Amino acid sequence: MKKNSRFSGIYLGIIFFLMYLPVVVVIIFSFNESKLPVRFSGFSLTWYQELFQDEDMLEALKNSLILGVSSCLLSAVIGTLGAVGLARIKWRTKGILEYVSILPLMIPEIILGMVLMAFFYLLNIPFGMLTLLLGHTVFCVPYILMEVKARLAGMDPALEEAARDLGAGSFRAFWDITLPLIMPAVMSGSLLAFAMSMDDVVISIFINGPRLSTLPIKVYTQLKTGVTPEINALCTLMLVFTIVIFLLYLLVRKISKGKNILFSTGEK
């Protein structure tokens, strides 16, 4: 019964084609000689040269990377510890806390952006990297929290209990038993968080301050005011970068899976 018709294969193919078509188009036109992205007139690397001379762009790229990595790490710590803690405690406020902490995914980004802008202004925190880091962590935590929570739900609680019965402290049980088992979820959650941080324009645009710019903000202003073909080159490079990181991620996950066999209860 769990069989696929030929139609489903074709369907997946068509959707993938449409999903990747714009990306492919941008890549092709990044090598275009002409300034206008209308017809392909000849192969050229001009736009790559210009991109590497554009210090604003490089600065924005640096900001985006710093922001993405730091907010991802911060939220991985908060989210992972939080998810495990939530599974253990039985406080009455637990349900409300969980609901509120996942709210940033539920409410429209624009609201989150404006609310954070007003709030940081109220607290007198100067707009810049700090506000961006805090803002991005707000919407990154839920991704990790949800991923880890789902993984914990599928885990056998007897494993941790066994460790405790054998004399391991609560932290030890977490570090040796729970953490290795939930590691794939921590990783996938973190990667999703990283991607969302690198991608975000709506929230960043409210809290970045007048001087600091991230890559998405740069692209956004260009798309609104007038595009230079540099963007095509930029996208192509980001795509390469993305694929490299992605392959790295797959590799790490493979290794961590091998490690998990020691702990898993017979499931493959």
Next chain:
Amino acid sequence: MRRRRSSSVWMILPLYIFTIVFVAGPLIYMVALSFSQSAETFGVEWAFTLENYKKILEPVYLETFLESFQLALTSTAIICLLGYPFGYFMAKLSEGWKKKVMIFLMLPFWINSLIRLYGWIIILQNKGVLNFILQKLGIIEKPLRILYSYPAIVVGMVYVLLPFMILSVYSSAEKLDWSLVEAARDLGASKMKAFWTVSFKLTIPGLLSGIILTFIPSMGLFFIADILGGNKIVLVGSLIQEQMTRGNNWPFAAALAVVLMVLTTLMIVLYRRITNVKELEGIG
């Protein structure tokens, strides 16, 4: 026993503090802000007023709400139609193919959505790729004006949000016990009937969470309307942004946000109720 509990407290403390200060705090401040007055020059005057909410009822702003809602509805409907089959078919693939498809599904998440939207500009513009191909094939004579129109915004919304729906449906369909479908077939149900009464029913939670994941963002993605719609259509998101920056009327922006929040919360509650009812039906 006490030591165990205390270490759990330390684990959860960062989440508690962070959530209360940076999620609950700003949201509560937003509500307070929506009842205050905008100062003549800059900033906020603390005097209780309902003016901001009254202002929303002016026809201009009411229209904006309706338009946003309509657009979100249209986009979400298309995303359901396109995304559900994808997630469902994907769950039926072999393990090896699942992994491959998953990789290609994750990749667009990583690539900046603005740049992917830019790809659509190249494709859809008057002298763009699509019109070039259609004209060469002789299907149309004059180039279609798709860019900077309503359909272009819908294309952008569907494109950006589709992966959320697919992943949501897939995760639900993946847990499906296929022997139930087989049982239905053995008992004489047609393929379609088995799908609607078993598979579809059991994957409704995935579909609904997908709807929440797509409907709500689509009311706030003002940059898509900006870039692909060319400022022709003003959405609630664009209005809030304008009031926060150029308009410099934060209390009014806050009131708009509160109304949008209430609407979306109502939706989530409604969906929760629907899924619960469905689950109960399944048990009975």
